Amino acid sequence: MPEFAEERRAAVLQMVERNSSVQVSEVADAFGVSRVTARADLDALARDGKLRRTHGGAVSLSRTLTVSLQDKRVNVNADAKRAIAARASRLVEPGWSVLVDTGTTGLELVRALGATPGLTIVTADLTIADYVDRSMPTAEVVILGGALRKGHRYTSGPATVAALSSLRPDVSFVCPTAFSPDAGFMTGYEGMAQLKHAFLHASVKTYVLMDSSKIGAHGLFRFGGVTDAEAIVMEADPHGVMTSCVADTQTKLVLAPVEKGEPGGKQPAGKKTGKQPAGRK
Known part of the structure; x- marks a missing residue:
């Protein structure tokens, strides 16, 4: 049983991630602490941007993120996504x-x-905007207005695309629901396909972030192809599908293998240069 607050809070966070949500009473019972201490642990984790406090408990930030209903792979391959x-x-x-x-x-x-x-983080995702607001004190956030898709915590539709059209971010990161070697990048919701298509062409540089489980996954609406991105960042290309797709194009495939025993989501050390992004090829 963790005895020190830092160790206990790490264990509490694991419990939240595993179960999607917890109640104060569950934390108190699981770790043999008072409800006051359990609330303090949850409050501290919320201040650090690691979970979201609710009345009487907390929920996982990653598990409150929603994507298209067709994508059953949310929270699968978490290590790959962090890498x-x-x-x-x-x-x-x-x-x-x-x-x-x-x-x-x-x-x-x-x-x-x-x-x-x-x-400055530009996004249509309310969970991401909330995380920036709570946990990144030096960052600004711009939320793309539009229609809020019920139960999905993001905006989409013509108003969102119109809001994006007045901006020119330095860099875009686009995350498909699926990839088809024949069709390209896919998603399961028409409104999001329109927005993702706009994302691909909104910035000076564009990168696609996609774990290998997306290859061959289900997606109804195509929104772009490999040549729409400077590079595609994946943790692996186990069957060489993406390597074959980017061959004879200017698009690069960047692999970020999962390192066992290393904490995910940590930015590698290295001095930032402050250089401005180069133009698209």
């Missing part, structure tokens, strides 16, 4: 404006960017 996010965070310089797509991989990216100063 992808850590690698992608190296593509961002201090002071940049960063367009981040909805979903768990987008949230992991924002977490990995937590130590990068002076960012």
Whole structure:
């Protein structure tokens, strides 16, 4: 049983992630502490941006993220998503404006960017915007207005696309629901397909973040192809599908293997140069 507050809170966070949500009474019973201490633990984790407090308990930030109903893979391959996010965070310089797509991989990216100063995060995802507001004191956030999709915590539709059209972020990170070697990047919701298509063409540089489980996954609406991105960041390409798809194009495949025993979402060490992004090829 963890005895010190820091160790106990780490165990509490694991409990929240495993169960999606917890009640104060459950934390108190599980760790043999008072309800006052359990509330304090949850409050501390919420201040650190690691969970969301609710009346009487807390919920996992990653598990409150919602994506298309067709995507049953949310919270699957979490280590892969953290590895992808850590690698992608190296593509961002201090002071940049960063367009981040909805979903768990987008949230992991924002977490990995937590130590990068002076960012402006542009997003249609309310969970990502809330995380920036709570946990990134040097960052600004721009929320793309529009129709809120019921139960999904993101905006989409013509108003959201119109809001994006007046912006020119330094870099965009787009996260597909699926990838088809024949059709390209896919998602399961028409309104989100329109928005993701706009994301691909909104910035100076565009990167696609996609774990390998997305290859061959279900997606109804196509929103782009491999040549719409500077690079595709994945944790692995086990069957060489993406390697084959980017062959003879200017799009790069960047692999970010999952390192066993290493905490996910940590930005690799290295001095930021402050350079401005180069133009699209």
